[in-house]
Amino acid sequence: MSAKAHYACLAMLELALRQDEDRPVALREITARHSIPQPFLVQILQQLKQAGYVTSTRGSQGGYRLSVDAATISLLDICDAIGCGESETTLDNADTTPEAQVLDSTWRAASKAFRDVLSAIRLEDLANDCARSEGAMFYI
Numbered sequence: 323m324s325a326k327a328h329y330a331c332l333a334m335l336e337l338a339l340r341q342d343e344d345r346p347v348a349l350r351e352i353t354a355r356h357s358i359p360q361p362f363l364v365q366i367l368q369q370l371k372q373a374g375y376v377t378s379t380r381g382s383q384g385g386y387r388l389s390v391d392a393a394t395i396s397l398l399d400i401c402d403a404i405g406c407g408e409s410e411t412t413l414d415n416a417d418t419t420p421e422a423q424v425l426d427s428t429w430r431a432a433s434k435a436f437r438d439v440l441s442a443i444r445l446e447d448l449a450n451d452c453a454r455s456e457g458a459m460f461y462i
Contacts, residue, residue, distance in 0.1 A: 327406040329358045330366045334400050337376060338392040338449040346378070346385030366404055373403035392449055398440035 333352050340347050349367070353360045367386055370376045377389045 324406050327401045330404045332356045337388045338445045346387045348385040369404045392446035395445045396441045397443045
């Protein structure tokens, strides 16, 4: 999992958790809470906006909101939107030895399994898990 994919999923989860608020979530709030470098987050949110997953509002009261229902978007959707969902196991296949073929087959199976897991996890599921774990906390 790349840092870019991790940050994109964190930002989308933050927006999902705060979707009922009356105001958009400011960029500085996301960067402060999750220690995401601001220039990197701006780039990520622009890609998510182009994919239609977030909307932005300009100005001093501006920020970002989800533009889709959290139940309809998977982690794979987010990764694909920012260009990190594709398999990174692109080999030149020049090595046709049995060993290379076995390894290539293994990498392809692992990549498929990874994508299958990400496609099964919805943003809403993660938001619900966060809400439950936050409700289970107690303070002294």
